[in-house]
Amino acid sequence: MTERRPDPGADEAPPESHPEPTLERTPTWPRRAAQVAVDAAWKDLTDTGRHLLDTGRWKLRGAWSRRPSPAGLAAWGFLIAAALLGAATLLLQTGLAARLPTALDWRAATALLERDYRPGDAVVVSPAWAERARAELPARVPVFALPRYADEPLVGVRRVWVLSLPGVPFARDRIARDIAARASTDGGTQRIGAMAVTRYDLAQPTRAIAWLPDWLASARAKVGDRLCAHDGPRAIVCPGTPVPIAREVREVAGAPRPCLSAQPGSAASGPVSITFTGVPFGLELRGAAGVVGAIPSPGAPPIRFAVQVDGSEVAGLELPGGAPVRRTFAVRTAAMAEEPHTVTVVLSSPDPAGRTVCFDAWTLP
Amino acid sequence: MTTPGVTHFSRSSRLLPQGRARRAALAWALGVAVVLVLAGSRAGLGEAEGRIMEAARRQGAWWVRLPVKPLDSLYAVNATFGPEAGAAALPIASAGVGHALLGGRLPGGEVLGYRLAEVLLAAFLAYVLSRFAADLSGVVAALLAPALFFLSPASLDASLPAGTDLAAAALWLGVLLAHSRGLRSRDHRERIRRATLAGLLFGAAVATRREAWILLPLLAFHYLAVRARGGIRALTAEEEAPRHPAGRSPWRSLVAGLPSSLAAMLVLGPVVFVALTPWTWVDPLRRLAPAAWATLTAPAYASSGGVAAAPPWHAPLLAALLLPPASLTFLYLAGLAHTGRRLVLGWRGEAAASFPEELLLLLGALAPLVLAPLGVTPAGAGVGPALPALAVLSVLGARALATAARAAWPSTAGKLAVAVVLLSLYPPLRATLRTFPHGGAAWGEWVGGAPGAASLGLPRGQAGAGATLLRELSERAAPGQRLWWPRLSPAALDALRRDGRIRADLRLAPSAAEADLALVEHDAARRDLEFQAWTAFETARPVAEAALDEVPLAAVYARPGAWR
Numbered sequence: 030m031t032e033r034r035p036d037p038g039a040d041e042a043p044p045e046s047h048p049e050p051t052l053e054r055t056p057t058w059p060r061r062a063a064q065v066a067v068d069a070a071w072k073d074l075t076d077t078g079r080h081l082l083d084t085g086r087w088k089l090r091g092a093w094s095r096r097p098s099p100a101g102l103a104a105w106g107f108l109i110a111a112a113l114l115g116a117a118t119l120l121l122q123t124g125l126a127a128r129l130p131t132a133l134d135w136r137a138a139t140a141l142l143e144r145d146y147r148p149g150d151a152v153v154v155s156p157a158w159a160e161r162a163r164a165e166l167p168a169r170v171p172v173f174a175l176p177r178y179a180d181e182p183l184v185g186v187r188r189v190w191v192l193s194l195p196g197v198p199f200a201r202d203r204i205a206r207d208i209a210a211r212a213s214t215d216g217g218t219q220r221i222g223a224m225a226v227t228r229y230d231l232a233q234p235t236r237a238i239a240w241l242p243d244w245l246a247s248a249r250a251k252v253g254d255r256l257c258a259h260d261g262p263r264a265i266v267c268p269g270t271p272v273p274i275a276r277e278v279r280e281v282a283g284a285p286r287p288c289l290s291a292q293p294g295s296a297a298s299g300p301v302s303i304t305f306t307g308v309p310f311g312l313e314l315r316g317a318a319g320v321v322g323a324i325p326s327p328g329a330p331p332i333r334f335a336v337q338v339d340g341s342e343v344a345g346l347e348l349p350g351g352a353p354v355r356r357t358f359a360v361r362t363a364a365m366a367e368e369p370h371t372v373t374v375v376l377s378s379p380d381p382a383g384r385t386v387c388f389d390a391w392t393l394p
Numbered sequence: 395m396t397t398p399g400v401t402h403f404s405r406s407s408r409l410l411p412q413g414r415a416r417r418a419a420l421a422w423a424l425g426v427a428v429v430l431v432l433a434g435s436r437a438g439l440g441e442a443e444g445r446i447m448e449a450a451r452r453q454g455a456w457w458v459r460l461p462v463k464p465l466d467s468l469y470a471v472n473a474t475f476g477p478e479a480g481a482a483a484l485p486i487a488s489a490g491v492g493h494a495l496l497g498g499r500l501p502g503g504e505v506l507g508y509r510l511a512e513v514l515l516a517a518f519l520a521y522v523l524s525r526f527a528a529d530l531s532g533v534v535a536a537l538l539a540p541a542l543f544f545l546s547p548a549s550l551d552a553s554l555p556a557g558t559d560l561a562a563a564a565l566w567l568g569v570l571l572a573h574s575r576g577l578r579s580r581d582h583r584e585r586i587r588r589a590t591l592a593g594l595l596f597g598a599a600v601a602t603r604r605e606a607w608i609l610l611p612l613l614a615f616h617y618l619a620v621r622a623r624g625g626i627r628a629l630t631a632e633e634e635a636p637r638h639p640a641g642r643s644p645w646r647s648l649v650a651g652l653p654s655s656l657a658a659m660l661v662l663g664p665v666v667f668v669a670l671t672p673w674t675w676v677d678p679l680r681r682l683a684p685a686a687w688a689t690l691t692a693p694a695y696a697s698s699g700g701v702a703a704a705p706p707w708h709a710p711l712l713a714a715l716l717l718p719p720a721s722l723t724f725l726y727l728a729g730l731a732h733t734g735r736r737l738v739l740g741w742r743g744e745a746a747a748s749f750p751e752e753l754l755l756l757l758g759a760l761a762p763l764v765l766a767p768l769g770v771t772p773a774g775a776g777v778g779p780a781l782p783a784l785a786v787l788s789v790l791g792a793r794a795l796a797t798a799a800r801a802a803w804p805s806t807a808g809k810l811a812v813a814v815v816l817l818s819l820y821p822p823l824r825a826t827l828r829t830f831p832h833g834g835a836a837w838g839e840w841v842g843g844a845p846g847a848a849s850l851g852l853p854r855g856q857a858g859a860g861a862t863l864l865r866e867l868s869e870r871a872a873p874g875q876r877l878w879w880p881r882l883s884p885a886a887l888d889a890l891r892r893d894g895r896i897r898a899d900l901r902l903a904p905s906a907a908e909a910d911l912a913l914v915e916h917d918a919a920r921r922d923l924e925f926q927a928w929t930a931f932e933t934a935r936p937v938a939e940a941a942l943d944e945v946p947l948a949a950v951y952a953r954p955g956a957w958r
Contacts, residue, residue: 104801115817121839158848198842199849280922
């Protein structure tokens with residue numbers, strides 16, 4: 030700061046002033062030095078800040094002017110997405126192996142069933158496609174691989190081992206729920222690697238008094254009025270019919286069914302009838318029938334499947350010509366339970382069109 | 395003595411084609427051919443291929459005899475050529491000629507003989523894929539496009555057997571490339587050359603799969619759309635002005651502007667079709683309808699626990715979308731979106747995008763995907779019906795990737811593309827190697843692979859998995875056993891036996907009841923055959939199984955004592 034002095038060239042004398050006496054004293058030199066230092070530092074700081082701001086603003090402006098075009102950004106986005114998806118795909122591929130059972134897991138499951146299997150036990154695989162169980166599990170253990178079990182009779186099965194692969198993508202537990210709904214107790218779930226094994230005791234196991242496919246060796250068959258002849262214990266050959274009546278495992282509506290297979294009689298030949306004599310009866314007669322094979326035969330007339338007991342029809346099903354279906358029947362037979370009866374199955378169609386019917390029936394106590 | 399300043403190429407380098415893109419295409423073609431020949435001996439052999447082999451055995455000898463004894467051959471046309479189920483003339487004729495030339499002359503060459511034409515067509519497809527991509531986006535795309543197609547397990551699986559699908563894809567893309575180059579060319583002679591090529595390939599395509607006829611109306615629509623767009627929007631400076639004089643009637647100018655390839659397809663297509671289809675020489679009218687119907691024959695389709703005579707309309711789309719590995723599907727879709735965007739830009743005239751080119755590419759990619767659900771394409775469970783679309787999508791995906799790398803980082807576009815490609819294409823490569831020879835059943839990661847697809851009720855999709863069990867069968871079957879292999883044609887069984895893949899002492903049985911061993915495939919549409927083996931052998935326990943990620947594909951059943 031500088032002290033203001035009167036202008037020497039001025040004509041008029043300055044008005045007389047009476048300055049108030051001040052108590053401020055001239056700062057001491059250390060204070061002055063500190064003030065100078067602070068001022069210098071502040072100036073330096075503001076200069077530097079201003080420089081930094083200017084530089085930053087200039088750099089930002091440059092960067093903004095050099096920013097990628099929308100097309101460039103889209104390209105970057107696409108490349109990053111492709112790379113990320115590639116990495117994710119690889120992770121999914123490698124992760125899948127850990128969710129599937131190993132050979133060791135299968136051996137452990139085999140050992141478990143070897144140890145705990147009892148007659149009347151069956152293994153149900155979940156999901157239904159996991160049929161490797163047939164090859165891996167002990168030969169004496171029956172394996173079921175059906176999509177649902179709510180309405181399955183499971184004839185002769187008392188305990189069910191549900192062998193599931195819970196880690197498989199899109200695995201559902203509806204098979205286990207179907208079985209659990211029919212069980213009285215479950216033996217707890219054992220994890221064997223990527224597999225889970227749960228044993229269920231069925232509350233009301235289906236124990237048949239007589240299962241008709243087992244009675245084929247003593248059955249009689251006719252086409253119209255013409256008698257058929259036995260060809261061993263498991264087949265009956267009828268005149269004019271290319272396919273014998275046989276005890277087989279056939280595909281009905283996408284599932285394997287042990288049954289009796291026969292071609293229905295036509296309008297010209299008369300119906301095919303198969304008669305089983307001396308069949309013991311209980312409270313109920315049950316059964317099912319369906320057209321064999323995979324390919325639907327649209328336009329073909331329906332097949333009539335009828336069950337007669339001592340000559341009277343007690344059940345009748347119509348098997349349509351479209352996609353193959355399996356139809357079931359149930360007849361209360363309490364009034365007939367005292368003595369054996371004759372059961373006749375009658376198959377007829379105006380035009381069988383080469384179709385084969387797979388049927389079974391059983392009596393329950 | 396050498397002249398200064400003149401570069402002297404060695405003899406071998408003179409044999410190589412000029413240009414990196416052309417060399418890349420040639421390298422891809424050779425590589426694909428070698429891989430397919432090597433992989434063929436381990437690949438499956440399905441019912442459809444067996445049918446082609448059966449017909450090819452009959453027809454191959456006829457084609458070889460034709461130049462030697464033309465009159466005798468003409469008399470034998472009716473006896474030799476029937477309405478062949480599931481296949482058209484060219485695949486059968488080419489398989490037959492390949493077998494007649496190679497079968498029996500090469501150790502293990504019986505099946506390879508039938509598949510020789512397929513190998514050559516796959517090499518041709520690789521070449522066309524690469525050249526098409528090079529035309530669109532340079533050498534990086536040329537290197538990528540064949541990888542995008544052949545690194546999908548399902549596409550590679552469809553390339554191995556003698557059949558119609560790969561040939562249809564190769565010829566579809568070949569017609570599009572020839573037409574596209576013809577449109578771009580300013581040289582009249584080159585345009586004529588391209589047009590002739592398009593016409594010949596179109597005829598071969600129609601003789602391969604009937605739906606290829608759609609190419610003609612498709613390209614006509616393309617021409618009309620481009621003309622209409624030219625009328626709606628003013629032509630830019632770079633676009634070619636109409637060559638017809640002013641004052642000519644609109645109809646005459648429309649006809650005068652018709653691309654020469656369209657005219658060539660109209661003329662040469664039927665000629666090639668008739669030349670490759672000898673029954674048209676003697677009895678065209680009576681046999682046309684049965685033959686056309688027979689080519690659409692397909693095996694039953696099983697999914698979601700049900701079986702149908704024909705696939706549902708969405709099956710080809712699901713297969714095209716979900717069978718390839720997820721990263722490949724993403725690139726296909728990105729390629730499609732990129733082309734759609736360029737089409738809009740080309741319409742507006744805002745960028746270097748060419749409206750006619752983009753429209754052609756989009757039509758070429760989408761038409762097969764529209765035809766397959768409509769039932770025009772032969773039905774099938776796998777990726778086959780949509781294979782021509784996947785070929786075009788591979789080109790589009792490669793272009794999108796190469797373009798993005800250039801746009802994102804122009805100075806190091808190549809390196810960037812390589813880095814992204816490594817991440818994107820390594821999973822498909824891994825899947826292809828890991829799932830071979832069951833690539834047809836290797837569903838993509840969107841549905842959790844083969845196990846996830848099976849849980850969702852999607853079809854297994856792997857035809858011919860039984861053949862992959864032949865090595866184990868030969869090693870472990872007891873001597874002199876009778877083998878039942880349902881639905882495989884005698885020609886296919888004979889070829890496998892001659893190649894040594896079926897042991898010489900094993901006899902073939904006509905039914906399960908007369909057999910000691912049964913080889914059946916787990917395709918749900920034919921489970922009844924498998925259950926017949928259960929009945930005959932009184933067991934449901936297979937002695938050997940082919941599976942992919944726990945999903946069974948084929949099994950061997952044996953009577954007690956028939957398996958060691």
